[in-house]
Amino acid sequence: MQLNITNLKFTTKLYLAALVFISYGSVYAQPPAEKDSTLVITDKDNLVKPALKKDSINSNQRRKADGIAAVIGDYLILDSDITKMREDAEQQGLSSAEITNCQLAGRLMENKLYAHQALQDTTIVVSDAEVTAMTDQQISRMVSQIGSMEKLLDFYRKEDEQALRDELFSINKERRLANQMQEKIISKVEITPEEVRKFFNDIPEDERPQFGDEVEIAQIVIKPEVPKEEEDKVVERLNEMREDIVENGASFATKAVLYSEDATSSRGGQMTITREDPLDKDFKQVAFSLREGEVSKPFKSQFGYHIIQLDKLRGQKLDIRHIIIIPKVTEKTVADAKDKIEKIRKEIVDGEITFDDAARKYSDEKETRGDGGQLINPKTGDTHFELTDVDPLIYDKVNNLKEDEVSLVLMDQNRTGQKFFKIITLTHRYSEHIADYSKDYTKIKELALREKQFKAIEKWQNEKIKETYVKINGDYKNCEFNSNWVKN
Template identity: 30%
Template sequence: MKKYFSLIILFLVAFSNSAKSQQLDKVVAVVGNSIILKSEIENQYIAQGSPADVSAKCIILHQLLTQKLLAQQAAIDSISVTEDEVDDNINNRLRYMSNQAGGQEKLEEFLNRSLLQYKEEMRPTIREMLIANKMQRSITQDIDVTPNEVKRYFENIPADSLPNFNTEVEIGEIVFQPKLTDAEKKPFYDRAEQLRQEIISGKDFGTMARLYSQDPGSAPDGGEMPFADRESYVKEFSAVAFKLKAGEISKVFETDFGYHFLQVLERRGEQVRVRHILISIVPTEASLTRAKQLADSVYNEINAKRLDFYTAATTYSDDKATKYNGGMIINAQNVQTRTTYIPVDQLDAGIFTAIDTLQAGQYSKPSRFTGPDGKSAYRLVYLKSRTPPHQASFNDDFAKIKEAALEDKMNKVVADWFDERKKSTYIRIDQEYQDCDVLKVWL
């Protein structure tokens, strides 16, 4: 499912190009009560850059058959998605595409249509994709593996096929973000208030957001955000958004992202649609100096063993992702298992440099870095352990083997599910694709 998901993203980009070609369409497959058109395959084939290996078209058709069979069963099982889920998915994709294209106007020029028109064209495709994803999750949601199943899975791997693992490390970090005084933050507040007053005086909110808002996600859309509930926003933003009536413009307020003001566009039950303008708070050199002084002080306390790393992280770190995990970084590729073992080739370049010369149990001196938000801060890094490259071992790599065993079990369950559904579902594939090896399972 991951593969066809990525293809759908590319399909969004290629859709308009194929529309311009005015190809003669035909039905190339039927599965149950759904048809698959040749243009659907060509759209995605073009999105992949028209690879020389035409078997890519066979794979695309296989993915479309899979998606439609899942969606049909979802209708039987009353599995659906809300229009808000569809909107959010499309809006997130369009924001990404706008950034890639260099702005909303350039994207509309590339698509040869307005984004509003494009969103409506894509709605049925995205809805079906989301429903298929949800159906597959429902098939596998209760599956787990016992330790004995993990052991049997490992023992069935031929000795010469055991995977080799790269060097892995366990690392922690304490992040010290600069804290500005009220006087240092005032220029940013004043800028937000100035924009707010100009809008109240008659300037267009959407135009001002496109020109001045520093939220890259919503600024290209005039500051507009899709319908969302209270839990979708940080608490300060939510408190303001759900207090105002439709049409009202808020006062300037502060969140971790900076200073905002917003306007409620529409309310729908426990959801609200707003537009906002953000003015980011940029650290001053004085605030960075104070952050470095605190970081140096904590480093000295830890190094002198007057303070343990876990306590220091939970007390001083400003990184919410690691603060409540004792500063330890979770492997982003295996979030579900929450493993702290991370292959070195997946490390952020700055962290790799910080631990490169450390021995297990040592700490790096605090250094300045640029966070995901583009702002400067300081951090010290802890190297808890370093595991050298090795061949898979049941005891040492149990978490990884369990994950592989679970995926294998889930794949078998899904395969069995498809085998059963295919027996009772009418399936026809055009002669043009009947030589595709990947499609043999459907014939």
């Protein structure tokens, strides 16, 4: 196996960029449909709709011939799509010199192929309700960002809101189809330790990747206590809301807009969730125990108190609405929490207790307490953090710490704005170095798995291109694509 790490990095970058740019325009290069931020524990013009068939494609031949770069199955790729994708890539930090139009066209054709084949695959289901919810969330975010629907329509040159919704719906439907097809292709790709070893050994020594400065971090978190009377007040308010909804027919959505303390309040508390979503486990347990139309009793998650209404059950997905109210801490409990962590820090610095033991004994952070406060990097699943991956709020503190040194007390806040205090320590520091098989196994395994996934995708593409209607126009016929798009 021949491998050039530079090319691998570029391919990876372009591959990941394509997942973001599948919407082909800055208006559509929005983050994925947002989940409730208080629950998460641990990311075109003239578009042919997915239902379009070849007779519809023929009707579109009235467009200027050089305006259509390619036809893939039921989908068109316009020159303007490639232009938009380039603009979005540049906005995301990729320079024009890094990407050719042929590469962009190739990636767009792959995305269209995924979506087209997903339509033929009976195991892939993307419901209109799911896409509509995604579209509603996008429009809500964009209106919030730009100020009003009128400004949004003017900015994107749409005559009315329905025109914008229709176009976003088509784009989101295609994006979901393509993403699910990609996920299905690589879902069964696994890699053995022997394959990882072979991958690493096949990289010439002078081409092995260089990893930047890395650190291992542990922390102790102390949260201000919420007085019981404050919790009781919140539960009473939620019970009153629930009674008004159940007994008097009041609108759950209206109460969510007025009272809920999270990002979903602007859309009436609406969410679509699955069992696999990284949400609070108590929240999911309650949501999946409800019947359609039922409103839960107030319950507690790690973020606050909730009530949930199940709007609709769709297979493995739930359309729900929820309200969260967060009990408030007092000035006294905040001061007590700060005093407590100052004393813990002094015990550690004076050598009365180790940081590891103090974390296990005192820390209020359940996720790290059992491991002595050791943080896990969500990107890699191990304990190593490249300095560039460290939370910007604590970067300076981490960068200036020596091994086993304890930081001063830091104040932070969670996604709901609740303040807490923490101290951190650097358990290990690793200087910039060339990849080492034993020390960097997790990262090397990820690179090896990614390459194997690329190969699986490439194999799938070559098979599906043969059975899919493909037409390449203009200068794009002369591109040297990785896949056999011109069917030579």
